[in-house]
Amino acid sequence: xxxxxxxxxxxxxxxxxxxxxxxxxxxxxxxxxxxxxxxxxxxxxxxxxxxxxxxxxxxxxxxxxxxxxxxxxxxxxxxxxxxxxxxxxxxxxxxxxxxxxxxxxxxxxxxxxxxxxxxxxxxxxxxxxxxxxxxxxxxxxxxxxxxxxxxxxxxxxxxxxxxxxxxxxx
Numbered sequence: 001x002x003x004x005x006x007x008x009x010x011x012x013x014x015x016x017x018x019x020x021x022x023x024x025x026x027x028x029x030x031x032x033x034x035x036x037x038x039x040x041x042x043x044x045x046x047x048x049x050x051x052x053x054x055x056x057x058x059x060x061x062x063x064x065x066x067x068x069x070x071x072x073x074x075x076x077x078x079x080x081x082x083x084x085x086x087x088x089x090x091x092x093x094x095x096x097x098x099x100x101x102x103x104x105x106x107x108x109x110x111x112x113x114x115x116x117x118x119x120x121x122x123x124x125x126x127x128x129x130x131x132x133x134x135x136x137x138x139x140x141x142x143x144x145x146x147x148x149x150x151x152x153x154x155x156x157x158x159x160x161x162x163x164x165x166x167x168x169x170x
Contacts, residue, residue, distance in 0.1 A: 100125035
């Protein structure tokens with residue numbers, strides 16, 4: 001039986017090449033991601049057989065392209081990249097989803113610590129953002145929520161907007 005547990009590295013594998021490029025660019029553009037940038041640079045250096053110092057000297061676009069081309073990432077780095085990517089690139093969609101759920105937020109970030117989304121509203125909220133945003137972005141966001149907090153976001157399982165994340169033939 002195949003394990004289908006959502007993990008950050010599995011979500012990385014499901015991302016489109018464009019999503020990966022934008023996510024890697026977001027990592028290199030983040031001021032608070034210095035440790036993650038160093039981890040990514042070491043990974044690139046190992047993969048490309050470069051010295052880490054050489055990788056750190058490359059321009060951000062080139063580092064992002066190298067990172068985006070990596071078929072696999074360590075869980076911790078993939079997790080950080082998913083968060084950085086959504087915060088840098090997907091705030092309007094995150095906000096629209098939370099609006100549809102009736103959850104108070106600040107530009108896509110939930111304001112309260114112990115918010116429980118209404119399971120009855122999730123399908124309609126997912127459908128609403130699916131009409132306004134590209135399917136790969138919607139699927140990645142919803143699957144990221146499922147990975148981060150399966151207890152709260154469990155009702156998203158099985159929705160068409162989430163299933164679109166699975167690549168053909170899997």
